[in-house]
Amino acid sequence: MSKQKALDVLKTYWGYPGFRGLQENIIAHILSGHDTIGLLPTGGGKSICYQVPGLVLPGVTLVISPLVALMSDQQKGLEGRGIKSYHFKGSYTPRKLDEAFRNIRFGQYKFAFFAPERLNSELFQEYIKHADIGLIAIDEAHCISQWGFDFRPSYLNVHILRTLKPDVPVLALTASATPRVKKDLAEALLIANAKVFEDSIRRENLHLYIKFTPNKERQLFRLLKRLEGTGIIYAKTRRSCESLAELLQNNGHSADYYHAGLLPDVKEQRQEAWLSNELRMIVSTTAFGMGIDKSDVNWVVHWDVPDTLEGYYQEVGRGGRGGQEASAYLLFHQQDVARLQKGITDLPDPIKALEFYNKFCSRFQIAVGTGEDTAYPFSIVALANDFNMSVPVALSYIKLLQHRGYWQFQESSQIWPALEFTSKPLQWEKLQRQEGELLIQLLRIYPHAMHQPARIHLKKCAALAMLTPQQFERSLSYFEEKGLLKYLPETSGSSITLMDPRPHKRHLHFPKSFLDSWLQSKVERAQAMLSLLNSEECIFIELSKYFGQSTEVQPCGKCSSCLHDHYPDEHKVKQLLSEGNTIDDIWFDLNCSVDELRRFR
């Protein structure tokens, strides 16, 4: 009965004729009232696994997710289908909280999204306890494991939900996870008896190539001549995305870059251009692709080596979602190997990380016993400069402290200059003519700024007023002093939010067990990546081993390891050489042994 209901819901709201892959089994298991763990690869339709049963079951479905952007996307998706959902964002007074839960109860909301930190509030817990809840869905559930690559200490709180609502089924969702993470997940969520549904790592239509080349740039350009259709190129840093995109553009490729530092509307515009195939390739950090479902991605290139196998698998999985043949190339050279090895030996000094914490608090004048739940925006470059350290070192301290749960680091996008009028146009008549005119002009461009801060384009406004941007900013400050408006200047991207009040120096420490497991998991992940780069075994079998799946399977027969040709055809090599190809080119194309090739030199 409920099975039919689930299918009806899928047809009504999504218009799909049937479920895909594991969806049906996962949903049936939840609807029978049991705890469930679903491991689905990217693009495996994870969200349907909680959204469909959420609509079938009575009451509201709680959805816990680590990222605001991810929740916003899912909420938008639901709203687009005419399904009401609530997203807990920002701070709540007891009164506002009461109102929110009342709205959820009486407003026919079917889903309520929130970050795990919400559960720190006892009042919030109290409301959950008395709310009518049909399902608890935990997205990105691997964040709960210290062994995961993306551990969020705040996730350790999520088991509270089970205690508050012992009879409500729990669904934990994540992409492929190692056996240790799977075990952690069931234990930490108090769903030890949950049934695990897991898809095989193998993807028949995906051709994986891992290629060593001393000249990545040359091989990338040669590769792009061969590859057809749209693709993604993953690079590690923002700067390398920008420079690689520029290089591609200068060579006549339809390419652009994408990273967390872009303006929201630029992001959207580039995403759109790529989704509609107006843009052929996008060069991006891992920030790209979260929640994006594009079925016709034909190829993925890793310009840099990913830090983890989880990341690698997730990113190559963005290719061939429509079922078409797709290829993924990972290009690496000696420096990439050195960087990974350095990551194992160059670990941040925990004592210095704690000093960093205190320095940060002093800089932002956060006294002991205060500072929680406030976001402190800063520029990572300026901070590293001030503290006399390099940006990577500063980031390593920040991340270690985050891993311990002291704070949450957001590498968010830039906060743009904004303006809000705090006076009525009537009051402007008393001003000098020029000043009054400037304000009226601004109001004309930004009418919304009358009620709330509106983002402004500083250069454009300055040009309109025939001022330099600096002069224009000075006039805004002048108006602000007169109480006519509020001006929020541009601030740089990153921010840190303290999870708890700043502790006394005495209580600030890393327990040995914490450091040991953190260190070990970091080393293990880097080593797994290194051994994949050097392996001669089928890439899919290597991945199956890492994710704890059966390795008693046939090699895929399509990956660079399976296709490795030890003895290249002499005629072919001679022909390629005569056509002006270098040994490196031939090595790359024929996927053969370099020692053999040297014979032809």
Ligand SMILES: [Zn+2]
């Ligand atoms: Zn293979």
